[in-house]
Amino acid sequence: MLDTTLADSELTRAISRDIIPVIAIGGGLLFAGSIVFMNMMKSIMVNKAREATKREVAAYVAEGSINPDDAVRMLVAGTGNEAREIIAKRAADGVISPKKADQLIQSLDNSDPARA
Numbered sequence: 001m002l003d004t005t006l007a008d009s010e011l012t013r014a015i016s017r018d019i020i021p022v023i024a025i026g027g028g029l030l031f032a033g034s035i036v037f038m039n040m041m042k043s044i045m046v047n048k049a050r051e052a053t054k055r056e057v058a059a060y061v062a063e064g065s066i067n068p069d070d071a072v073r074m075l076v077a078g079t080g081n082e083a084r085e086i087i088a089k090r091a092a093d094g095v096i097s098p099k100k101a102d103q104l105i106q107s108l109d110n111s112d113p114a115r116a
Contacts, residue, residue, distance in 0.1 A: 083108055 060066040091101035
């Protein structure tokens with residue numbers, strides 16, 4: 001009886017020693033996979049909503065409710081500031097030179113239809 005109890009105890013310790021890392025690694029991979037999946041779904045939903053907005057604005061332009069120039073301004077609203085922030089961050093990180101960042105921002109200012 002004592003021999004089987006000791007054997008069971010050794011077996012239990014051996015299993016727990018081997019299975020805990022497997023559970024930890026499996027749980028980590030499952031968590032990481034779910035994060036990747038959720039980010040992918042978010043990206044799909046954002047792009048789908050963006051395309052729906054473009055179609056709606058195009059429909060308003062087609063029926064004459066919105067001027068085409070106003071539609072263009074609405075569709076590009078906010079993109080210039082986001083681009084400027086990205087350029088500034090890349091320049092701060094050293095990915096692009098400050099001179100190149102300045103040129104890119106100036107070209108954004110010259111080509112931004114919302115400012116025209």
